[in-house]
Amino acid sequence: MRWAWGSGILAAGQYALANVLVLLGCLSLLIGGWVPFAVILLIMVFGSFADELSGNEWDRLEDRARTFYEVNLYLSLPLMCLLAVLFALYAKEASFTDQPLQTIGAIWATGYLFALVGATVGHELTHRQGWIPQVVAHILLGFTGNTSFAIYHVHVHHRRVGSYDEASTARRGERLLVFEARTIYGQLVQAAQVEAARLRRKGLPFWTLHNRLIQAHAAPLSIVVAIVLIGGPFALLLFGLAAMLGRFFHELINFVQHYGLVRADNAPIQPRHSWDCYRRLSNVLHYNLPRHSDHHMFATKPFWRLDAVEEVPMLPYGYQTMATIALVPPLWRHVMRPLLADWDACFASEAEREIIRARGWDMF
Numbered sequence: 001m002r003w004a005w006g007s008g009i010l011a012a013g014q015y016a017l018a019n020v021l022v023l024l025g026c027l028s029l030l031i032g033g034w035v036p037f038a039v040i041l042l043i044m045v046f047g048s049f050a051d052e053l054s055g056n057e058w059d060r061l062e063d064r065a066r067t068f069y070e071v072n073l074y075l076s077l078p079l080m081c082l083l084a085v086l087f088a089l090y091a092k093e094a095s096f097t098d099q100p101l102q103t104i105g106a107i108w109a110t111g112y113l114f115a116l117v118g119a120t121v122g123h124e125l126t127h128r129q130g131w132i133p134q135v136v137a138h139i140l141l142g143f144t145g146n147t148s149f150a151i152y153h154v155h156v157h158h159r160r161v162g163s164y165d166e167a168s169t170a171r172r173g174e175r176l177l178v179f180e181a182r183t184i185y186g187q188l189v190q191a192a193q194v195e196a197a198r199l200r201r202k203g204l205p206f207w208t209l210h211n212r213l214i215q216a217h218a219a220p221l222s223i224v225v226a227i228v229l230i231g232g233p234f235a236l237l238l239f240g241l242a243a244m245l246g247r248f249f250h251e252l253i254n255f256v257q258h259y260g261l262v263r264a265d266n267a268p269i270q271p272r273h274s275w276d277c278y279r280r281l282s283n284v285l286h287y288n289l290p291r292h293s294d295h296h297m298f299a300t301k302p303f304w305r306l307d308a309v310e311e312v313p314m315l316p317y318g319y320q321t322m323a324t325i326a327l328v329p330p331l332w333r334h335v336m337r338p339l340l341a342d343w344d345a346c347f348a349s350e351a352e353r354e355i356i357r358a359r360g361w362d363m364f
Contacts, residue, residue, distance in 0.1 A: 011061055011062070011065070012061070012062075012065035012068050014280075015068075015284055015287065016072055017281075017285060018116060018117050019076060019079055021039070021042070021046075021113065021116070021117070022080065022113050022117050023079065025039050025083055025109050025110065025113045026079070026082055026086050029083070029086040029087055029109075029110070030086060032090065032106075033102060034102060036105040036108070036109040037102075037105040037108075037109075040108055040109050040112065043112060043116070044324075046281055046320075047285065047320030047321070047324075048318070048320050048324060051279045051282050051320055051321060052317060052318060052321060054279060054280035054281050055280060056278040056279060056308075057278055057279075057280040057283055057308070059308075060304075060305065060306070060307055060308075061288075061304035061305070062304075063304070063305070065304070069303070073121055073287075074136060076117050076118070076121040076140065080113075080117060080118050080140060083113060084110075084226070084227065085226075087106065087110045087231075087239065088226075088231030088235040089230060089231060090106055090231075091106075091231045091234055091235035091237075091239070092232060092234070092235055094106065094238065103238070106238075107238055107241050107242045107245060108245065110242040110246075111241070111242035111243065111244070111248075112245070112246065113246075114143040114144050114243060115144060115246040115247070115248075115249035115253075116249070116286075117140075118141065118143040118144060119140070119143075119144055119146065119247075119250040120285075120286050120289060121137075121140055121287065122136075122138075122146075122149065123137075123149070123153065123289070124137075124287055124303055125137035126141075126149065126150045127154070128300075134150065138150060138216055138218075138219045139223075141219070142219030143220075143223060143243060143246065144243050144246040145220045145244075145247060146250070147216040147217050147219070147220060148190075148192075148213060148216070150212070150216060151194055151195055151212060151213060151216070152188075152191035152194070153168075156187075156190045156191065156194060158296065158299050159269075161263065161269060161273055161274070161296060162261050162262055162263025162273045163263060167182065167187045167190055168183050168186075168187060168251075168258070169258045169261070170183075170254070170258060170259040172259075172340065172356075172359075172361040173361070176255055176327070176329065176332075179251070179255050180252075183254060184251065192206075192213055195211055195212055199211060220243075224236065224239070249323075252323045252326060253286075253289075253323055255326055256275065256315070256326060257274060257319075258273065258274060258275065259326075260340045260343075260361070261273050261274070261275070261313070261343065262348065262352045262355050262356055264349060267351065269296055269297070271294070271296070271297060271309050271311070272293070272312060272313060272343070272347040273296065274292040274296050274312070274313070275313050275314070275315050276293050276309065276312045276313065276315065277315040278291070278308050279317070279319075279321075281318065281320075285320070286319060290318070293309050293313075294308075313339070313343050313347055315339070322335075344356060344362065
């Protein structure tokens, strides 16, 4: 039998890497000083340079390690809580005046881990049935204040991806900061619309405790109260900055996942409506989220059953590297322009090509 990373203990153990990074983040906050920057550099190395050197992983993981995968997912919650507590204690002793760069390093490392682990595992559990995964997902997403995700992502994004008015599909030529503002506002508004329609069908008003969007605010509010009790007002300020940074990083990955792709109204969602990449470390750190086309075709598949699909739009680099490139708009446009031209020629339907021409997007 061919030996592969996709088989056995080695493959399963890789998926503990994100939680190991959280532990390193916790340790860096305990030590303080410039150590959080060392964690940032390590994440950048794993996320970009090592990712590109690791090559692609095409094998599907095996179900026999399911127990490990599940335990590892739920272990993210206590680790994220520990990170938040240590960050609050760090903030209690920190000072922008005396150690501005070191404090920024702690905010950066914590915010990045809020996104990498909190938002990613929260996404995975959002697609699970039952109150336990849903509660854990809400808490994990609460570290970035993303209260609308569980409603918006399932009921809007997975049904309307690629549509012009879908908030988390980045449009061609759209600047990253414009997208960030539009998607954060749009996701909240569209989630509120979904919930308002659900409540109307039940004969209930919008402003009721039965509103799931209102219920979802319990998680970030509880986290905020805990942060203030542990670290005081300055800890709340730093936590707010870390949460905002984490949400920025989360939406940065959203920006990459569907950038410039188009779907005609009422057309079925197909694998061609997502950008995939199969870099080993990108898949490990993001729990196979870069196998995005299969996720959109089978949203309830657990991450270890997601498949690499051959005939789909492919990114030239891993998600982490592409996210870094997206921070430099001229470089991003240079990388994406030929990819979009190829998508138009090889993947788009005639109706989608017409939409692209009508909007002048064939010039991007």
